[in-house]
Amino acid sequence: MGWFSRKKKPEHNKDTSVDIKKEAWKKCPQCGEIIWMKNLIDSEYTCPSCGYHFRLTFKEKIVLFTDQDSFTELFENIGCVDPLNFKDVQPYKKRIQRTQQKTGRKSAFVAGVAKITGIDVAIGFLNFEFMGGSLGSAEGEKISLLIEHAIENHLPLIIVSSSGGARMQESILSLMQMAKTSGMLGELGKTGLPYISVLLDPTTGGVSASFAMLGDINIAEPNALIGFAGPRVIQQTIKQDLPDGFQKSEFLVEHGMVDLIIKRKGFKEKLGKILDYLNGN
Amino acid sequence: MAFNELAFEKPINELKEKLNELKNGKAATTTSGKAKIARYEKKLNILIETTYQKLTPWNIVKIARHPKRPHFKDYIKNLGKDFIELHGDRNFRDDPAMLGGFITIGTQKLMIVGQEKGRDTDDKIYRNFGMASPEGYRKALRLMKLAEKFKLPIVTFIDTPGAYPGIGAEERGQSEAIARNLREMMSLKVPTLSIIIGEGGSGGALGIGVTDEIQMLQYSIYSVISPEGCASILFRDAKNAEISAKALKLTSSDLLKLKVIDGIIEEPSGGAHNNPQYIYENVTGTIINVIKRLKKTGLSYLLKKRLKKYKNMGIYEK
Numbered sequence: 001m002g003w004f005s006r007k008k009k010p011e012h013n014k015d016t017s018v019d020i021k022k023e024a025w026k027k028c029p030q031c032g033e034i035i036w037m038k039n040l041i042d043s044e045y046t047c048p049s050c051g052y053h054f055r056l057t058f059k060e061k062i063v064l065f066t067d068q069d070s071f072t073e074l075f076e077n078i079g080c081v082d083p084l085n086f087k088d089v090q091p092y093k094k095r096i097q098r099t100q101q102k103t104g105r106k107s108a109f110v111a112g113v114a115k116i117t118g119i120d121v122a123i124g125f126l127n128f129e130f131m132g133g134s135l136g137s138a139e140g141e142k143i144s145l146l147i148e149h150a151i152e153n154h155l156p157l158i159i160v161s162s163s164g165g166a167r168m169q170e171s172i173l174s175l176m177q178m179a180k181t182s183g184m185l186g187e188l189g190k191t192g193l194p195y196i197s198v199l200l201d202p203t204t205g206g207v208s209a210s211f212a213m214l215g216d217i218n219i220a221e222p223n224a225l226i227g228f229a230g231p232r233v234i235q236q237t238i239k240q241d242l243p244d245g246f247q248k249s250e251f252l253v254e255h256g257m258v259d260l261i262i263k264r265k266g267f268k269e270k271l272g273k274i275l276d277y278l279n280g281n
Numbered sequence: 282m283a284f285n286e287l288a289f290e291k292p293i294n295e296l297k298e299k300l301n302e303l304k305n306g307k308a309a310t311t312t313s314g315k316a317k318i319a320r321y322e323k324k325l326n327i328l329i330e331t332t333y334q335k336l337t338p339w340n341i342v343k344i345a346r347h348p349k350r351p352h353f354k355d356y357i358k359n360l361g362k363d364f365i366e367l368h369g370d371r372n373f374r375d376d377p378a379m380l381g382g383f384i385t386i387g388t389q390k391l392m393i394v395g396q397e398k399g400r401d402t403d404d405k406i407y408r409n410f411g412m413a414s415p416e417g418y419r420k421a422l423r424l425m426k427l428a429e430k431f432k433l434p435i436v437t438f439i440d441t442p443g444a445y446p447g448i449g450a451e452e453r454g455q456s457e458a459i460a461r462n463l464r465e466m467m468s469l470k471v472p473t474l475s476i477i478i479g480e481g482g483s484g485g486a487l488g489i490g491v492t493d494e495i496q497m498l499q500y501s502i503y504s505v506i507s508p509e510g511c512a513s514i515l516f517r518d519a520k521n522a523e524i525s526a527k528a529l530k531l532t533s534s535d536l537l538k539l540k541v542i543d544g545i546i547e548e549p550s551g552g553a554h555n556n557p558q559y560i561y562e563n564v565t566g567t568i569i570n571v572i573k574r575l576k577k578t579g580l581s582y583l584l585k586k587r588l589k590k591y592k593n594m595g596i597y598e599k
Contacts, residue, residue, distance in 0.1 A: 083539075083596035084530050088515035106598065137595030144592060166483075166505050168515055171529045172541050175483060175505040176594040179491045182460055183467035183591050206505070208456040209444075209484045214464055228455035228484070229446030237446050247451060257454045 028052050044264040053221050053264055055201060058110045058127045061160060065198075065268055066114035066123065074113065075145050079106030080138045083173055092169040095131070103130050107138040108163070111146040113155065117272025119279075122150035123158040126207065128200075133163030135207050136170045140177025143211060147184040151191055156275055160198040161212040164230075165205020178210035185214050194278040196271070199226050199249070199258065217274060218258045220249035221267075226258070287343050289332060290551070296325050333550050336500075339523040341532050342508055344500040345479050349554035351561075353380060353395040353438045356478065359561040360568070361386035364393075367427075370419035373453065378409045378445070379417030379489075381424040383433070387569045392428035394421045394489055395438030398479070411480075412445035415458035418488045422462050429469050434572050437475040437489040442507065444485030459488040466491035467588060472575030476546070476564065477501045477533075478553075493587050494571050495541070497533040498560065499548040503541070504531035541594065 024037050030052035040047075044064055045054040056064065062071045079100070086092040100106060108130035114123050124146045126133045143159065150157040166174040188195055197215030199208070201224035209228055212218075220226060227247035235242060245251050252258040262270050300321045308314025336344075344350070357364050357380070366382040368375040381394035396417075399408035413421075421437075428435045444455055466473065466489075473492035481490070481503030497503065506514075508526035513519040536542045546563050549556035575583065 077599065079598040081596060081598050084528070086528050088511075088525070088528065089517065136597075138597035140595050141597050168506050168511055168529075170596075171505045171531065172503060172536060172539060173595055175487055176541060176591065178460075178484065178487060179463050179467070180591045180594055182463035183491065183588055186464040186467050187588070189464075206484055209459040209488075210463055211460070213454070213457040213460040226456075227451050228444065228459070229451070234446045234448065234451070238448065240448075242448065246448070251452075255452045255454065257457055 026054070044267075046264050051222065051263070053201065053223065055128055055162065057129055058105075058125045061125050061127075062110075062114070064264065065158075065160060065271070066116055066121075067118065067268075070115035071112050071123075072114070074111045074149060075142050076106065076110075078138050078142050078145075080108075080136055082169070083137065084169070084171055086169040086171070088169070095169070099131055103127075105130055107136070107142060108133050109139040109142045111142045111149075113149070113153075116158070116268055116275060119272060119275050120155055121158050121275070122146055122153070122155040124160070126159070126161045126163050128162040128164075128202075131167065133161070133207070134165060134167035134174070135163060135177050135181075135210075136167035136174050137177060139167075140174070140180050143177075143181045144184045147181070147188050150193060151188055154191075154193065156193055156278065157188060157195045158198065158271070159195070159211060160200060161203045161207055162200040162224075163203055163205070163207040163212075165207050165209075175206065178206050181211040182214060185211055189216075194275070196274065196278075198271075199224055201225055204228070204230055213257070215259075216278065217260075219271070219274075220252060220258045220261050222249055222261050222263055224249045226252050287340070287347065289336075289340055293325070293328055293332060293551070296321065296328060300325060329550050337523070338502075338526040338529075338532055339508070341500050342502055342522075342526050344552040344554075345502045347552060347554050350479055351553050351557050352400065353397045353440055353478065354400075355557065356395075356438060356561065356564060357384065357393070359557070360384070360565050361391075367424055368420075370416040370423055372419060373416045376409075376414050376417030376420055377407050378411055378413040378441075379421055381421060386436075386565060389569060389572055390433055391568075391572070392424055392433045392435045393438065394424050394435065395478075396441040396485075396489075398440060409445060411441045412443060413441065413485065413488075414445050414447070414450045415453040415455050418444070418455075418458035418462050421489050422458075422465055425466065425469055425473075429471050432471060434472040434576065435469065435474070435492075436568055436572070437473070437492065439475055439477045439481050439486045439490055439503075440479035440501075441482045441485045442480055443482035444488060459484050462488045463491050467591065468584060470580060470584070472572055472578075472583065473587075474568065474571050474575070476567070477503050477542075478564075481531075482507060491591070493575050493583060493590075494543045496544045496546055496567055496571065497536060497542045498546050498553060498564075499533050500552045501533060502531040503533075503536055504529045 028047040031050035033049040082093040111124040396411040398411035399405035475492040508522040511525040512521040549559040553560040
């Protein structure tokens with residue numbers, strides 16, 4: 001046995017090793033840098049070395065995008081059900097149950113009112129951790145109610161999206177949510193209230209082809225995947241390699257689909273400035 | 282199997298062939314032959330009836346995509362008169378996958394817009410198989426706004442596998458083009474009707490499908506994703522398309538139950554391709570009736586009702 005071997009690991013490392021792996025450190029998927037959790041939080045969940053923007057949970061989004069303790073949730077009781085008795089490799093009902101237990105949420109959309117740099121807003125978050133942030137009946141209804149709330153209370157509307165698109169398990173009903181939410185945004189537009197769409201990684205399919213692309217101002221985070229069809233579908237269709245940076249935020253700005261990219265650090269302050277401009281003189 | 286034949290149609294076509302042989306042969310002149318022909322005819326009718334009574338959703342998908350199924354251009358030719366095609370989105374180009382223009386059906390002057398899949402190989406490529414690009418959706422919206430300005434009711438014909446997923450389509454904002462149409466169609470100040478005549482492929486169909494009324498041909502389909510796409514994502518294998526076609530609830534009777542559509546236009550037995558004249562008459566009748574009914578409704582009520590219809594869509598826990 002060599003001198004470097006140990007008969008057993010020291011006891012005190014045993015328990016913490018799990019925590020360190022899972023909680024205290026995170027690996028950057030872009031540059032591979034191992035980041036201490038505290039540093040990651042201090043840098044607003046971006047990689048200090050390459051600037052990669054980590055995906056956020058809705059709680060992290062509320063902290064980053066709204067003033068401290070200003071968020072009050074609305075319509076939290078509206079939840080997903082299985083309207084078509086849909087079953088793929090597992091029943092949709094079971095999928096809903098499991099996801100609801102895992103996330104503690106009834107649907108993928110969190111709606112509420114909050115302040116952004118002191119300005120009152122109606123704000124909602126479509127969250128990737130709940131079934132890929134997909135748009136189903138419950139999500140569509142909550143978005144529609146949030147728009148109504150903005151109209152009734154004369155508030156600017158902000159929707160922060162990260163989603164794979166319409167929810168296949170609700171088939172035609174989820175497709176109809178695209179019409180429902182877009183139509184309601186038309187109503188908001190008639191009142192002269194602003195709507196800002198924030199597109200996070202990823203925003204694709206039925207969500208990008210409805211409310212997420214209809215902002216008076218469309219804002220993206222750096223390097224987010226934004227598009228109608230997923231890159232794999234496009235590749236299969238055209239049987240060609242896709243260009244570098246295809247469907248990334250910078251590509252969308254270049255092609256005129258997104259107004260601007262805002263980095264996470266200082267996002268709220270810049271959003272507040274934009275809201276102030278939209279408020280006129 | 283003959284080209285363009287569906288598997289479940291095979292016994293019917295074989296019997297039809299036999300019957301034709303008998304009719305054209307000696308048998309037609311003898312009494313016993315005539316009796317035989319009558320027996321075969323009866324047999325054929327029963328076979329057609331039983332076959333088309335028990336169609337599975339997957340069978341219906343096949344009929345909806347049948348190569349001989351009437352396309353938008355066929356409807357243009359057969360429904361009305363004085364069609365004047367209008368081209369282009371005024372921004373980028375004219376998209377041949379999306380057609381539109383003025384038409385007179387009965388005595389009603391209308392704007393019609395719809396996808397055209399193309400018939401022969403060259404035409405299919407030219408029409409991009411009915412998969413419109415952003416400029417197609419923008420052209421559709423331009424024509425619908427034109428109709429609004431000059432107070433012409435709008436009828437859209439939906440027949441597309443989906444909006445085109447390609448590099449150029451992404452560069453020019455496929456998402457934005459569709460999203461804008463959804464929003465704008467909700468408040469067009471003229472009566473609007475959409476008819477699904479074949480495939481209603483997801484956002485590509487919805488992009489011209491937000492209307493006061495939605496009518497669907499009996500054997501057409503409408504869903505959030507194609508059965509094949511759904512099978513490869515959720516069922517892990519595109520070969521499960523038959524199962525996913527059932528799960529997606531994409532037939533006209535399913536959609537009527539879900540209150541997503543307002544009515545079903547009956548097709549001749551076996552599908553529109555078996556008797557196109559029959560379907561042209563039925564579609565003409567539907568357009569005339571629905572537009573007449575919508576025109577009687579006051580405009581502000583019509584718009585409120587349209588929005589309310591979409592607001593009520595969806596099933597969730599309250």
